[in-house]
Amino acid sequence: MISRIFIACLFLGMYSTGSSLSCKWIVKHPGNTKSQFSLYNKIALDFLDMMITNTTKDAEIEHNVAFPNRLYRQTSKATAEDKLAFTVQILKELLALFEEDHSSASWEENTVENFLNIVDKQTEELRSCIGSHSNTTQKGQQLSFRREKYFKRLLNKILKKNGYSAEAWEKIRNITQAHLRQCEFLISLRTAH
Structure with missing residues (x-):
């Protein structure tokens, strides 16, 4: 009996x-x-x-890409593994956005590189938390599809449509801040349980 308990504890510890x-x-x-x-x-x-870009208030761009609050609310109710996987994917999408031409934003390249390195480190470390045995659920796959669609709209309707202008990048910078805050919230929910 004790050997079975030991084996079960050993297996649980390894898992x-x-x-x-x-x-x-x-x-x-x-x-x-x-x-x-x-x-x-x-x-x-x-x-x-x-990385604040100097833009004038009159030059603010219009867009119809709403922040995905509903997507974050749905993810907050998902499994712990799906929350982590979702956060990793958000960070990867943000990294991909910043690989676009941001020369008109007049940011110091060193600052952009430091930002990207930090986000990349977060992505890698969180990915290692998920583990190879993780299977995303059907809900997680639906969230993933909606997330991808949202980021394509950001790219097309804000950056490309506005010629990668400084104003477009300022909008993306603000949106990125909101995403990082929401990711922080998801991770805190994840660790609160």
């Missing part, structure tokens, strides 16, 4: 090592008020604050 439940990147450590993800997220937001 949880790759599990998001034991991921050190998203867990608050004793004495710290924030997880590693939260600390890196704050740094990414700080870099975005440094």
